[in-house]
Amino acid sequence: MKRRNPLIDNAKVVLIFFVVFGHVIQPFKAELKEIEVLYNWIYFFHMPAFILLSGLFAKGIADKGYLAKLFKRLIIPYVVFHFFYTLYYYLSTGADGWEWTVLNPQWSLWFLLSLFFWHLMIIVFKKIPTSLSVIIAIEIGLIAGFINEIGYTLSLSRTFVFFPFFLIGYFLTDKHLLALKRTWIKGLAILILTSVAVGLFLAPSFPPEWILATTSYEQLNAAGVGALARFAFYILSILMIGSVIAWVPETSNRFTHIGQKTMYVYLLHGVFIYLFRSNNMFKIDNVIDLFGLGLISFGIVLLLSSKPVRMITEPLVEAKWSLIRQRLNQNNQRKTYYETKSS
Template identity: 50%
Template sequence: MERNSFFDNAKVILIFLVVFGHMIQPLTDGSKNINTLYLWIYTFHMPAFIFLSGFFAKGAGNMNYVLKLMKKLLLPYVIFQALYTGYYFLIGKSDWQTDLFSPHWSLWFLFSLFCWHILLYWFKKIPPFLSVIISVQIGLLVGYFGEIGHTFSLSRTFVFFPFFLIGYLLTEKQVMVIKNIGVKVASLIVMGGIAVTIYSLPEFNSGWLLASKSYADLNMAEFGGLARLLVYITAVIMVASVLAWVPTKRFRWTALGTRTLYVYLLHGFFIQFFRQVDLFEVNGFLDFIGLAILSLLIVLLLSSRPVQGTWQPIVEGKASILKNMYQQVANENSQK
């Protein structure tokens, strides 16, 4: 079966927004417009990414499957945890030290992705609607426990799991319902309305969207569950609204959607260096566009074939690209 280009197009767009969001984050304090855009992006980009990860998580869940997951997700997590620790030390980042189970920056996604696959073993045995309700209830409850936080990325694991589960449960036909013209029209109102709401709010703690802190840490110990429920609802309608406009046509860049993990794992080397040396500032629209172009160039570089071939042994635990390149060169030399 031919791979639906919609999903790869979506992953390319989302990984660009991940890089761009990280690029502009240090600039949010100095600009209400940039802060609004940053928060607007964060209402949907990781929930959407996690939703798509769940859609492609159709494994059997037996022991062999778990062992493959450990090789695919936990081994790169350990390696990149060590690499980022060393890198942070080299660039003089103050919080370069961490233990193995306190993920550096964006590495929480690997650890949580492994946990989400494991959780599927039990949740897929529950009727679909009930399983989603239970996962949402767990996501609401964990915020009341201060002990569940950054360590092991447990808070994010439980809070974001409903999106992974929904992605797993939906079929391709059900997902493509969002391409309906009525959904597209409504999505414009939703996306615009959310942007205006964020801009109008006097202050909004981004921790609600990052999902790594307890309600007490977010200064809403009593009614945090209600606030997170509103965040869930916002995320769901924003994910649907944004994906409704993702093209289904295949483009030259569509294939990059199969390499987004490389961009996700490697772009931190750029972003953390930029932040450490305080390289950028935005004094006008052209500066803002420049950051967007730089983010796009980072995506294109890190999803390129040479970068993929170099890092494949670490990211995927195999070296098929390098072997194919070597075989191709050997064949060409033998024909001379």
């Protein structure tokens, strides 16, 4: 079994924190320019980076039974959590009617659906020379914005728009990531990350759909320049992904193990986010408030990646019962030990 790369797991920990933190601060971006800038800055790289790292793990696509395992790992949890969140929102809001539209992903569940489709697309694209396949993927992402019918349903828009990141990740190796650790690249990374933040602060506000990739150029009233703007998004996102990874620790630490459990955090944190938003539990008046929300976000990451939570939710998240069986076996072994010792 191949040893996990601590750099990748550490990167996933950083990214899942930004996923939670981004959702926590989202309600305040319309009130404060600084929060809007921070939110957009995060969204320029955090999901593209997650998608790129997911591509790194797709190299077994040709293995026997891989697609069946993928269906179990992605589609079954998608259906389960789609039902769960639909029911949760219905009961929480007291809505008059019940509507379960499984073809329209609830909130962040789009990632599971798109991740499944990206693996299927890799089967074709891996047969094309690397550079050409990436160019074709980018062209598809650009062209998708011209078609109004490609939108939220089945997460088609995000599937096409974000596929280049997944494909690039598929062609990358650990050595490519480690190459980002050179001193001059780290210095350049700070310049890139700072420049994007300053640029976002100076730029006028823009619809979040530009970075969420959910709608067409026409629906964004930008049919003429939409493709150019999306291409700029691709360039900036790649630069930011490399810049963030350049500063991620490459050795194991006390939080590295969380990188193996990010799917639990991703699928479950919506419960907290909806609870916070529906009850207006927080506000941001100063930097201390923002720092406090950062601590709360990290606390959510720690809680949802903990073993007790994983043991309870594993059947839903991974469609298996290994942690529960492990605990039962440990209890049986302990019981047998004491019975043998007392006899």
